[in-house]
Amino acid sequence: xxxxxxxxxxLFGSFFVLLVIGVPISIGIGISSLLAALTLVPLDxxxxxxxxxxxxxxxxxxxxxxxxxxLSGSIMNNGGIAxxxxxxxxxxxxxxxxxxxxxxxxxxxxxxxxxxxxxASAAAIGSVMNPLQKKEKYDPSFSAAVNIASAPTGLxxxxxxxxxxxxxxxxxxxxxxxxxxxxxxxxxMGLAIMVVAYFIAKKEKYPVSxxxxxxxxxxxxxxxxxxxxxxxxxxxxxxxxxxTATEGAAVAVLYSxxxxxxxxxxxxxxxxxxLKESIVMTGIVLFxxxxxxxxSWVMAYAGIPQQITNILLSISENPIIILLLMNxxxxxxxxxxxxxxAILIFTPIFLPxxxxxxxxxxxxxxxxxxxxxxxxxxxxxxxxLFVGSSVAGVSIESVVRPLIKLYIxxxxxxxxxxxxxxxxxxxxxxxxxx
Numbered sequence: 001x002x003x004x005x006x007x008x009x010x011l012f013g014s015f016f017v018l019l020v021i022g023v024p025i026s027i028g029i030g031i032s033s034l035l036a037a038l039t040l041v042p043l044d045x046x047x048x049x050x051x052x053x054x055x056x057x058x059x060x061x062x063x064x065x066x067x068x069x070x071l072s073g074s075i076m077n078n079g080g081i082a083x084x085x086x087x088x089x090x091x092x093x094x095x096x097x098x099x100x101x102x103x104x105x106x107x108x109x110x111x112x113x114x115x116x117x118x119x120a121s122a123a124a125i126g127s128v129m130n131p132l133q134k135k136e137k138y139d140p141s142f143s144a145a146v147n148i149a150s151a152p153t154g155l156x157x158x159x160x161x162x163x164x165x166x167x168x169x170x171x172x173x174x175x176x177x178x179x180x181x182x183x184x185x186x187x188x189m190g191l192a193i194m195v196v197a198y199f200i201a202k203k204e205k206y207p208v209s210x211x212x213x214x215x216x217x218x219x220x221x222x223x224x225x226x227x228x229x230x231x232x233x234x235x236x237x238x239x240x241x242x243x244t245a246t247e248g249a250a251v252a253v254l255y256s257x258x259x260x261x262x263x264x265x266x267x268x269x270x271x272x273x274x275l276k277e278s279i280v281m282t283g284i285v286l287f288x289x290x291x292x293x294x295x296s297w298v299m300a301y302a303g304i305p306q307q308i309t310n311i312l313l314s315i316s317e318n319p320i321i322i323l324l325l326m327n328x329x330x331x332x333x334x335x336x337x338x339x340x341x342a343i344l345i346f347t348p349i350f351l352p353x354x355x356x357x358x359x360x361x362x363x364x365x366x367x368x369x370x371x372x373x374x375x376x377x378x379x380x381x382x383x384x385l386f387v388g389s390s391v392a393g394v395s396i397e398s399v400v401r402p403l404i405k406l407y408i409x410x411x412x413x414x415x416x417x418x419x420x421x422x423x424x425x426x427x428x429x430x431x432x433x434x
Contacts, residue, residue: 003039007302011036011295025341026284029291033298040301050294057293058286061246062168062175066161066285068249071278072230073115075256078266078274081227082124085110088224090209091217093194098201099209100136101143102194104129105150109190112154114230116161118376118384122151126391136207142200144392145402149410150193151384152373155339156186156366159234159252161285164245165340166365168289169296169347173361175245176238177433181362181424185370185417192409200405226262230255239431285340292344299348309353319357323418326350327371331411334375338383342372359421362434366424370414377403 014035018028037046089106096102104125112121126147133143155162158179167173212220233255238248260266266274299305312322333342347368354364376384379396385403389396417423428434 004302004304004307007036007039007298008304008307010039011298011302011304019336025337026288026291029288029295029341029345033291033295036298036302040298049297053293053297054290057290060168062164063286063289065164065175065244065246065249067278067282068246068253069116069159069161069164070281070285071275072249072252072256073117073120074274074278074281075253075260075266076111076115076227076230077117077120077124078260078270081114081259081263082107082111082128084220084224084227085114086125086128087220088228091212091220095208095211096198096201097208098138098197098204098206100129100133100138101146101197101201101206103209104133104143104146105153105190105194105197108147108150109153109157109186110228112151113157113159113186114154114227116154116159118152118155118373119387121154122147122384122388123391125151126388130392138206139204139402140392140394141398142204142402144388144394144399145406146193146197147392148377148382148384148388148399149403149406150190151388152376153186153190155373156182156189156369158182159231159238159245159248160369162339162343162369162372163365165285165289165343166347166368169292169344170351170361170365173365174428174433177362177428178365179235179245180239180427180431180433181366182369183427184423185366185413188413188417188423189370189373189410192413193406196406196409200402226259230259239433288341288344292341295345296348305349305352308349309356312353313356317357319359320419322353322357323359323367326354327367327414327418330368330371331374334372335378335382337375339369339372339376342375343368360425360434362428363421363424367414367418370417374407374410374414378407 011032015028015032018031034046034050086103086107089110090103093099093102093106107125108121111125112118115121129147130143134140163178163182164175167175167178230252234248234252237243237251238245312325316322333346351361351364355361376382379385379400385396389399425434
């Protein structure tokens with residue numbers, strides 16, 4: 001058997017087995033990479049090169065942005081931001097049938113973009129919205145499904161660490177362009193959920209929120225402006241070239257700390273816990289990046305990306321068919337794998353293929369993240385699914401049925417983003433980032 005083929009079988013076969021038996025993804029990536037490397041190079045070379053690639057993978061100034069954004073998100077999660085954004089969301093969509101469901105979606109879009117975490121968004125927004133929806137006689141499973149499906153919207157709407165990871169692995173795709181490219185797809189994702197929620201709410205006759213007076217509306221907007229200003233300051237500064245993405249992330253930490261002090265929602269005793277949470281999450285991501293660097297080296301040495309390119313192009317050279325196949329593969333991957341390791345593993349495999357058929361790397365980054373956003377809402381290992389169900393106090397089995405109704409518009413939105421590249425590239429081009 002050809003050594004490259006054997007390495008490919010061992011790499012993906014052992015990785016899948018390790019996932020099935022419950023080995024942590026980062027450990028599974030490292031072990032499967034080393035096993036595959038044994039078929040290609042001597043052991044002494046493997047140990048030296050693997051250590052070198054592990055270090056090189058995390059020796060990046062760009063990675064500091066992920067660390068700072070995670071710390072900023074932790075501060076925001078504990079800083080009393082959610083209720084203010086929920087009130088603002090309710091102001092905009094409160095007069096629609098099923099207003100609390102729409103408020104949940106918009107709240108996740110706002111809070112998720114600030115916190116940069118689908119799990120944090122599902123927990124923070126869901127914990128506030130579920131009691132309100134229960135009081136209005138909403139079906140708990142429907143409420144949980146809407147919260148779960150809309151929680152990942154903030155991973156598309158910047159600032160988001162998913163695009164930073166993609167930029168790092170793709171060889172330096174502009175983070176500014178990726179950030180601006182995520183706005184319209186993220187909004188489209190939220191609107192797709194709201195359309196289905198609207199018809200379900202009409203059928204179930206869910207109530208409309210009480211009318212808000214002009215004075216009350218002004219108070220709600222003024223109360224939310226300091227939180228929303230974080231996006232303006234960070235994204236505006238990055239796009240305008242005032243600071244880099246990493247410097248912008250550091251600004252986000254400072255701004256979040258000032259805002260938390262202003263709202264007086266964080267106690268001094270909570271600070272060690274917030275720092276510990278950020279350190280643990282950062283350690284997980286950095287180890288994933290390092291281990292994935294070893295896997296990328298093995299795949300490149302074995303010529304695996306080129307093999308996969310040849311296989312896909314042998315099926316069809318039509319970009320429409322190739323992108324459809326990639327979407328199917330990525331949706332399947334998202335069912336079993338979290339977003340960060342999936343980006344680290346599949347970017348070096350698929351990026352050469354899409355550039356070969358003329359797809360812009362920024363556009364593909366959006367397609368990749370959109371696919372994996374849907375994945376984290378699906379059983380059996382979707383992180384947003386578990387958190388959203390737990391917060392709502394309902395079983396995963398009861399949530400799956402209403403979720404299926406929401407997957408349909410999400411997939412339609414994904415296909416629109418895939419085949420109409422202007423949805424992703426319009427804003428970056430408008431700002432001269434491409």
